[in-house]
Amino acid sequence: xxxxxxxxxxxxxxxxxxxxxxxxxxxxxxxxxxxxxxxxxxxxxxxxxxxxxxxxxxxxxxxxxxxxxxxxxxxxxxxxxxxxxxxxxxxxxxxxxxxxxxxxxxxxxxxxxxxxxxxxxxxxxxxxxxxxxxxxxxxxxxxxxxxxxxxxxxxxxxxxxxxxxxxxxxxxxxxxxxxxxxxxxxxxxxxxxxxxxxxxxxxxxxxxxxxxxxxxxxxxxxxxxxxxxxxxxxxxxxxxxxxxxxxxxxxxxxxxxxxxxxxxxxxxxxxxxxxxxxxxxxxxxxxxxxxxxxxxxxxxxxxxxxxxxxxxxxxxxxxxxxxxxxxxxxxxx
Numbered sequence: 033x034x035x036x037x038x039x040x041x042x043x044x045x046x047x048x049x050x051x052x053x054x055x056x057x058x059x060x061x062x063x064x065x066x067x068x069x070x071x072x073x074x075x076x077x078x079x080x081x082x083x084x085x086x087x088x089x090x091x092x093x094x095x096x097x098x099x100x101x102x103x104x105x106x107x108x109x110x111x112x113x114x115x116x117x118x119x120x121x122x123x124x125x126x127x128x129x130x131x132x133x134x135x136x137x138x139x140x141x142x143x144x145x146x147x148x149x150x151x152x153x154x155x156x157x158x159x160x161x162x163x164x165x166x167x168x169x170x171x172x173x174x175x176x177x178x179x180x181x182x183x184x185x186x187x188x189x190x191x192x193x194x195x196x197x198x199x200x201x202x203x204x205x206x207x208x209x210x211x212x213x214x215x216x217x218x219x220x221x222x223x224x225x226x227x228x229x230x231x232x233x234x235x236x237x238x239x240x241x242x243x244x245x246x247x248x249x250x251x252x253x254x255x256x257x258x259x260x261x262x263x264x265x266x267x268x269x270x271x272x273x274x275x276x277x278x279x280x281x282x283x284x285x286x287x288x289x290x291x292x293x294x295x296x297x298x299x300x301x302x303x304x305x306x307x308x309x310x311x312x313x314x315x316x317x318x319x320x321x322x323x324x325x326x327x328x329x330x331x332x333x334x335x336x337x338x339x340x341x342x343x344x345x346x347x348x349x350x351x352x353x354x355x356x357x358x359x360x361x362x363x364x365x
Contacts, residue, residue: 088174090197096141096179096223098295100360101353102330104345105181105338106131106139107301110164111148127168128175135176138346141200142176143338144169144193145183149204149272158188165189166196173197181225187212194220204272205229206250214257225265225297226250230273239278240285243268247292265336267297270325276305283325286332298329299338323348
């Protein structure tokens with residue numbers, strides 16, 4: 033019995049020694065490689081978070097106020113590839129400065145766009161469009177109370193823009209690219225421009241019949257979504273899916289759009305048809321031709337003109353109103 037006790041005691045001592053030897057031996061690299069997770073290092077206390085600066089609160093928006101002359105809508109393209117001024121105002125500060133310059137020149141409305149609609153333009157996602165236009169809208173809305181329009185064909189972009197301070201929607205596809213845009217307009221009550229468009233021109237069509245049929249469908253989409261007809265502003269789409277002759281025809285026959293029972297917008301500023309008529313290949317040299325087209329539009333019943341050269345158009349529309357009512361000038365003098 034005593035021999036068995038000594039045997040067991042000897043095994044225990046040898047086992048303990050083996051364990052101690054293993055602990056002091058050089059680790060086996062293969063064994064070490066199986067556990068590469070380092071012991072967690074002590075972490076410093078988190079630094080206090082600095083809250084992001086709050087965007088300035090938007091000023092109250094002025095409503096659209098139609099009078100004896102067409103309202104002037106000044107264009108701010110926050111894009112790299114618009115046909116006339118692409119890239120000039122892609123930078124946030126440049127876009128805001130340009131918008132404020134248009135305010136000083138007398139614009140009645142600012143129209144902010146983040147996606148070019150020229151032929152062959154590169155489409156952008158809603159997220160990219162939002163990233164371009166929302167900071168500009170928010171900055172301008174904090175510095176002017178003029179109405180701000182969002183030039184987009186996407187419901188998601190329009191909704192974000194309205195939340196940032198825009199009060200007008202300008203859709204170059206008249207609800208026929210994204211029908212949800214009509215729902216956004218209906219919920220917000222925002223005045224909305226619905227424009228005629230085509231993927232490509234067709235010289236064989238009767239352009240005014242085509243424009244009237246397209247815009248009638250757009251109006252139906254808006255009314256079905258819950259909009260009032262008084263919210264809708266129709267645009268014949270000068271330069272969009274039309275030959276140059278057809279674009280000029282929409283100006284000559286603009287009064288036919290009155291049958292739709294909506295206000296009318298005309299946007300021919302610096303377009304190629306004007307360049308062909310004047311021989312001006314550089315868009316920025318087409319200001320005089322643009323004024324001529326928009327004066328003809330005013331005579332035919334346009335309520336809004338969408339332009340790049342605001343100062344020249346504001347003066348032209350003031351003279352237009354004065355000729356129609358000379359007594360108004362004497363009253364002002």
